[in-house]
Amino acid sequence: MILQELARYYDRKALDPDPSRRLPAFGLEDKEIRFVIEIAQDGRVNQLRDTQRIEGKKRRVRSFLVPQGTKKTSGVTANLLWDKAQYVIGLQRPRKGKAKESPHASFRRRIEELPATARTDAGVRAVLAALDRDDWSILQAHEAWADIVDRDPLMAFQLVGDADLLVCQRPAVVAAALEQLNSDDAPIVMCLVDGQPRPLKRVHDAIKGVMGPRPETNIVSFNERAFESYGKNERQGENAPIGQRAAFAYKTALNDLLRKDSRQRIQVGDASTVFWADRSSTFEELFPDLFGSHDDPDRGVAAVKALFDSLKTGQLPVGERDARFFVLGLAPNAARLSVRFWLHEPLAKLAPRIAQHFHDLDIARSNDEWSRRQFTANDLLAASGSPTQRPGEDTVYSYSHRRHVRVARSLSGQLMQSILRGMPYPSGLLTDVVGRIRAEASAKERDGRRIDHVSSVRAAVIRASLNRRIRFDRNSNKEYSMALDRTHPDTFYRLGRLFATYERIQRASADRELNRTIRDSFFGAAMTSPRGVIPRLARLAEVHLRDIARDKPGLAAFFERELYEIVSDVPVESFAPAMARLEEQARFALGYYHQRHVPKKESTEPTATEEA
Amino acid sequence: MQSKRYCLEVTADFACFTRPEMKVERVSYDVITPSAARAVFDAIFWKPAIRWHVRRIEVLKPIRWMNLRRNEVVSKVPIGAVRTAMAAGTGNLGIYVDDSDERAQRAGLFLRDVAYRLHADLEVRADRSDPEPPQKFFAIFERRAETGQCVNQPYLGCREFSVNRFRLVTDAQKEPAPITEDRDLGWMLYDMDFASAVDPQPLFFRARMQDGVVECDWREVAKVDGSGVAR
Numbered sequence: 001m002i003l004q005e006l007a008r009y010y011d012r013k014a015l016d017p018d019p020s021r022r023l024p025a026f027g028l029e030d031k032e033i034r035f036v037i038e039i040a041q042d043g044r045v046n047q048l049r050d051t052q053r054i055e056g057k058k059r060r061v062r063s064f065l066v067p068q069g070t071k072k073t074s075g076v077t078a079n080l081l082w083d084k085a086q087y088v089i090g091l092q093r094p095r096k097g098k099a100k101e102s103p104h105a106s107f108r109r110r111i112e113e114l115p116a117t118a119r120t121d122a123g124v125r126a127v128l129a130a131l132d133r134d135d136w137s138i139l140q141a142h143e144a145w146a147d148i149v150d151r152d153p154l155m156a157f158q159l160v161g162d163a164d165l166l167v168c169q170r171p172a173v174v175a176a177a178l179e180q181l182n183s184d185d186a187p188i189v190m191c192l193v194d195g196q197p198r199p200l201k202r203v204h205d206a207i208k209g210v211m212g213p214r215p216e217t218n219i220v221s222f223n224e225r226a227f228e229s230y231g232k233n234e235r236q237g238e239n240a241p242i243g244q245r246a247a248f249a250y251k252t253a254l255n256d257l258l259r260k261d262s263r264q265r266i267q268v269g270d271a272s273t274v275f276w277a278d279r280s281s282t283f284e285e286l287f288p289d290l291f292g293s294h295d296d297p298d299r300g301v302a303a304v305k306a307l308f309d310s311l312k313t314g315q316l317p318v319g320e321r322d323a324r325f326f327v328l329g330l331a332p333n334a335a336r337l338s339v340r341f342w343l344h345e346p347l348a349k350l351a352p353r354i355a356q357h358f359h360d361l362d363i364a365r366s367n368d369e370w371s372r373r374q375f376t377a378n379d380l381l382a383a384s385g386s387p388t389q390r391p392g393e394d395t396v397y398s399y400s401h402r403r404h405v406r407v408a409r410s411l412s413g414q415l416m417q418s419i420l421r422g423m424p425y426p427s428g429l430l431t432d433v434v435g436r437i438r439a440e441a442s443a444k445e446r447d448g449r450r451i452d453h454v455s456s457v458r459a460a461v462i463r464a465s466l467n468r469r470i471r472f473d474r475n476s477n478k479e480y481s482m483a484l485d486r487t488h489p490d491t492f493y494r495l496g497r498l499f500a501t502y503e504r505i506q507r508a509s510a511d512r513e514l515n516r517t518i519r520d521s522f523f524g525a526a527m528t529s530p531r532g533v534i535p536r537l538a539r540l541a542e543v544h545l546r547d548i549a550r551d552k553p554g555l556a557a558f559f560e561r562e563l564y565e566i567v568s569d570v571p572v573e574s575f576a577p578a579m580a581r582l583e584e585q586a587r588f589a590l591g592y593y594h595q596r597h598v599p600k601k602e603s604t605e606p607t608a609t610e611e612a
Numbered sequence: 613m614q615s616k617r618y619c620l621e622v623t624a625d626f627a628c629f630t631r632p633e634m635k636v637e638r639v640s641y642d643v644i645t646p647s648a649a650r651a652v653f654d655a656i657f658w659k660p661a662i663r664w665h666v667r668r669i670e671v672l673k674p675i676r677w678m679n680l681r682r683n684e685v686v687s688k689v690p691i692g693a694v695r696t697a698m699a700a701g702t703g704n705l706g707i708y709v710d711d712s713d714e715r716a717q718r719a720g721l722f723l724r725d726v727a728y729r730l731h732a733d734l735e736v737r738a739d740r741s742d743p744e745p746p747q748k749f750f751a752i753f754e755r756r757a758e759t760g761q762c763v764n765q766p767y768l769g770c771r772e773f774s775v776n777r778f779r780l781v782t783d784a785q786k787e788p789a790p791i792t793e794d795r796d797l798g799w800m801l802y803d804m805d806f807a808s809a810v811d812p813q814p815l816f817f818r819a820r821m822q823d824g825v826v827e828c829d830w831r832e833v834a835k836v837d838g839s840g841v842a843r
Contacts, residue, residue: 225686
């Protein structure tokens, strides 16, 4: 299904009326070629052009539509009239193993093997003449020569006078190239993608653009004996009969979806995720804004708003309601790609689920730059990660704590699945978040500032996890609201609130900025085994209150009212349980967070200040 | 051709009906393939005198997925080594996953919590050598299915995902309905064509699930030369 839907996407995009968005036809591919060797009709080199441009901080090399290249492995195979410098001009590079012929000879042979119609083409003759002359002095004099020697970049020829056409793009050459494709000796098999008898694709082309250690990987490949079945040993593609046309279609579509500036891909943990639909839809390009990037936070906010609005009015644009959306998450696994998740749903089902996800994550926040952003999927994963010095395949950057964290690999796939399927979040996410809160209760950054252990994103994850589970299990527990809920009966929620209030009392009673509060010493114990700790904290608070009452009796009275409100409805027997399970610890943390983020209007305190 | 229709209900914690194109990093089909269904029937009862034809698949539980990464090995045990060991009476055929040259980590996207009702015809072959009447074979299967006898533990796709329970269903009307979902499953593997024992060919059919039911009509199985499968 996956390959089939990608092939269908290719068919749709190949016919796009806008040529800049159209995907290359069968037999051609988009390739970034950095150097163009301009030659005269007689083969003399005119000049060497570098197509690289510096745009801000990025280098951009120009892309050309060229005859499809061969799969490069450790052997020698040449592309047609474009290739790396070692093939095109015979640049000497160390090669592994002994090949039957040199790259340069292979390159030349490929041209000579063209049918007569192509060989007599003016451009091709010029190239052959240039290869005969073998005089690359003009290249060597170029300022980028050192770069060429160093990196063996792609090069192609252009005939002087051909406006914007490489030799390999000349009509005669393109026609010959397409001919060559069809004359392969591949057996005819039933293509499992389109169900038609087709010439077999023996070795599949690589998928580029999946973030990971290798720039190119394959979905379909059978390169070890254990991966083959039914006696198809060393016969690669016969293990999964796919036709050449279908293979080209899915590869081109996927590479296009994964390209650097694609508006249809995001990175979730280690999974490069792409979205597309079975028909044109405005939502196709909205997905990255909903889940992905931090480049432009306002865009994310706008996207979510657009989604909510369209759902509120019940108005998904008519044609789009039934549009089926496909979400594919690919992660690198050694030499191959593994499918982290694969989803296909009509928009009418997907949109409400995504809206619900954002609804669930709403949480009261302090008023700073960070709070303007919507939480991306990566933010949620980062909330559960443990700090690491080495960014790598399994790490995510945490914007809330400004550091790299290690995240369980499977979480990315599980999280996206749960969002898009409307299921509760993976239990591993809540477990890890609560674990981090416990571990960081007394942690400090390197400059001595305390780490916000119950950060807004962690609180959001807790609230959403709890509520989604409550809804899914359809039990009678009360859901948790965005901000402090003074009427919520849950014991652990109130215990968290109690702890936060004790902490405030402690601070208020001190005559200077405190470096250590009960948070550092007691938070972990209070969260996991309240009975041992709460009574002691209560006694401490009493002492603090007396201190406060001496100078600011009004403030003391305020705190007493707060404390009373928190404990009043809870029956004495169930107060301060001995042990707290994971979900209960989570509720404690949420209560703690809510109590510390009371919206300004609500606070009836004589001097209303919120401290860190 | 003498045949009788039977229905088995199977449940399992996990299943993987591996797509041929994603065989290494396994991705399962959404629904059980006819060939895997046939394997369940084969596990209970099979002889050269009979053939199973899967006709209908009913999906009883919502389709759910899970991800798993496992350590596996890259080689196969060579046939020659096996023969030598058999002749000698002893030998070491083990391939060890600790060997870093052997080890490959393979991730997989599998199904979880699956339950199906499988309808298949038991065909007693006309060209069989056993002279007994077809009733004998029907009786054998019925007895074995009812008591839970099997030659090997039935499995769903991969051997390690064994079936928890199988049950012979006698009155399909009284059973709970399948899930109410329509899904286009694309081209699915129907089975392997073993006409050539050394080079089996895969056969595909256009699968559609309607209200949780997939019909596997053999006439629709496409072959390279355009003909259907002669079954």
